[in-house]
Structures are given as structure tokens and as C-alpha cells.
Amino acid sequence: MTKTQKTVYILVALVALVMGLTFNKMMSSKQQGDNTSLIDAGIILLPQxxxxxxxxxxxxxxQPVAINELKDKWSLLFFGYTFCPDICPTxxxxxxxxxxxxxxAVRDKVQIVLVSVDPNRDTPKQLKQYLGYFxxxxxxxxxxSIEELQTxxxxxxxxxxxxxxxxxxxxVDHSGNLALIGPDGTQRGFIRAPLNTQKMVDQLPELVKRK
Incomplete structure (x- = not known):
């Protein structure tokens, strides 16, 4: 990867981060009230x-899986990689x-999805072995490709x-936040890092009641 390409990727990543922070602020102000407990657990729902x-x-x-066809369950989607030294295993x-x-009953409606940010090393075999430990x-x-991953x-x-x-x-530098994908295959929100395990356990049953 050339220096120019890396600079472009960094700028794109920064724009995405700013957009995410803007959404975070907007969503937090709009959702106070009905979703207070969810927000307290780090679960931020998009207004749309x-x-x-x-x-x-x-x-x-x-097997091929289209990212817009993660349906029928609530998907907690995490960007990471198998050689990650800290954030990913934690x-x-x-x-x-x-x-x-x-x-x-709630567990059956939730799935954990890791999207690799290291396609150079994370073959399907490597992913299967690594996730099997958890x-x-x-x-x-x-x-x-990195280009598709960036999209x-x-x-x-x-x-x-x-x-x-x-x-x-x-x-690989990456965010610890999770994307929240609904049973209809659309993104419903984010889950902020670091995770609060007990609050997540308490609030996910309320979340999966939503359609």
C-alpha cells in the first residue's frame, strides 16, 4: 500500500469516525426517556x-454471506482480527x-459476528479455529479486499x-464499538466500547422484543 493510499484510507476512517460521533450525539439527545436503560448499557439506537x-x-x-443478509436474529457485529493482541480477545x-x-429464548435470537480487518492473514480456516476458542x-x-471492507x-x-x-x-488499528444489526438485516444502532457485561445481559432481552 502506497503512502498516498494509506493517507486516503486514514482520511476516510476519520470521516467515518466523525459521522459516528455525530450520530452518537444526535441519538443520545433524541432517545433520552424511552431508551434510557439501553443507553446506560451502551446500546445506542439509530433514529432510522x-x-x-x-x-x-x-x-x-x-461460504459466501452478503453483509445485508444477516437476518432473522439480532447480530452484534464486531470489527477485529485473529492476531489482535488485546481488544479482540477481551x-x-x-x-x-x-x-x-x-x-x-433470548440467546437464540442473538448472534455474534466478527468481521476481519485483516484479510491478508484471516483465512476462513484461521477464523474458524480462532473463534472456536470462544x-x-x-x-x-x-x-x-480491503476496498470492500472499507465500504x-x-x-x-x-x-x-x-x-x-x-x-x-x-x-491493525480499529474501533472497539459494535454495530447492531436487526432481524430485518438493517443497522439499528451501535454498542459502545468498553462493554458493560452485566448491563448488556440485563438489557438485551428488552432489545430483542423489538421488531
């Missing part, structure tokens, strides 16, 4: 749902704990900065 691009990624079983461990403490039911998705990240307003893959042991 967002349609996602019809971009196809590959899951941990090598977040996935928290999500495993949250899922395990939910009532069974929960074999977690879904792993890897894009075909998805921008659509969800969750920024990342592509890494210099020529450097050994490189890391």
Missing part, C-alpha cells in the same frame, strides 16, 4: 435504520459471557485503518 451494501464476504466455513470473551448469561457458534466473516466499515460508521502488511507482526 440503515440499509447495508450488498457486499459478499466469506464465512469461516468458506471483547470476544465478554461477548461469550454475555451470551452464556442470557435466557435461552464459541463455535460465533460467526466469522472475511472480505475479499462495509463506512456504511456502519465503524472506522479502521488498514495496516502495512509488509511489516512483520503488524497490527
Amino acid at each position: 435504520s440503515r440499509h447495508l451494501p450488498a457486499i459478499e464476504l466469506t464465512n469461516q466455513d468458506g 471483547t470476544l470473551a465478554q461477548l461469550r459471557q454475555i451470551k452464556s448469561e442470557l435466557p435461552e 464459541d463455535p457458534q460465533f460467526v466469522g466473516l472475511t472480505p475479499r 462495509v466499515a463506512n456504511a456502519l460508521s465503524i472506522p479502521f485503518i488498514p495496516a502495512d502488511t509488509s511489516k512483520p507482526g503488524y497490527t
Whole structure:
């Protein structure tokens, strides 16, 4: 990746971050009242749902999955990668704990999805092995290119900065926030990092009642 390309990606990521922060502020002011408990748990709902691009990624079983076809369940979508030294394993461990403490009826309506920001190393096989350490039911998705990944990240307003893959042991800068995808396949909001596991366990049952 050239210096110019990286600069463009950084600028795009910063724009996405500013948009996300603007939405955060707007949503917080509009939702105080009915959604106070959700907001306190870090669950921020959009005033209007967002349609996602019809971009196809590959899951941990090598099957194509369109990002706009994550339907029938509430998807807690996290951008990360298997070589991440800190944020990703911590977040996935928290999500495993949250899922395990939910009532069974609620648990069946929620899925955890990791979208890799490191397609250079995160093959389907690598994703499957890594997610198996946390929960074999977690879904792993890897894009075909950084450009497609950037389109998805921008659509969800969750920024990342592509890494210099020529450097050994490189890391990828990415947000710890989660995107919240509803059963209809649209983005309904965000979940702020760091996660509050107990408040999430308390509030997710209320969230999944929504259509």
C-alpha cells in the first residue's frame, strides 16, 4: 500500500469516525426517556435504520454471506482480527459471557459476528479455529479486499485503518464499538466500547422484543 493510499484510507476512517460521533450525539439527545436503560448499557439506537451494501464476504466455513443478509436474529457485529493482541480477545470473551448469561429464548435470537480487518492473514480456516476458542457458534466473516471492507466499515460508521502488511507482526488499528444489526438485516444502532457485561445481559432481552 502506497503512502498516498494509506493517507486516503486514514482520511476516510476519520470521516467515518466523525459521522459516528455525530450520530452518537444526535441519538443520545433524541432517545433520552424511552431508551434510557439501553443507553446506560451502551446500546445506542439509530433514529432510522440503515440499509447495508450488498457486499459478499466469506464465512469461516468458506461460504459466501452478503453483509445485508444477516437476518432473522439480532447480530452484534464486531470489527477485529485473529492476531489482535488485546481488544479482540477481551471483547470476544465478554461477548461469550454475555451470551452464556442470557435466557435461552433470548440467546437464540442473538448472534455474534466478527468481521476481519485483516484479510491478508484471516483465512476462513484461521477464523474458524480462532473463534472456536470462544464459541463455535460465533460467526466469522472475511472480505475479499480491503476496498470492500472499507465500504462495509463506512456504511456502519465503524472506522479502521488498514495496516502495512509488509511489516512483520503488524497490527491493525480499529474501533472497539459494535454495530447492531436487526432481524430485518438493517443497522439499528451501535454498542459502545468498553462493554458493560452485566448491563448488556440485563438489557438485551428488552432489545430483542423489538421488531
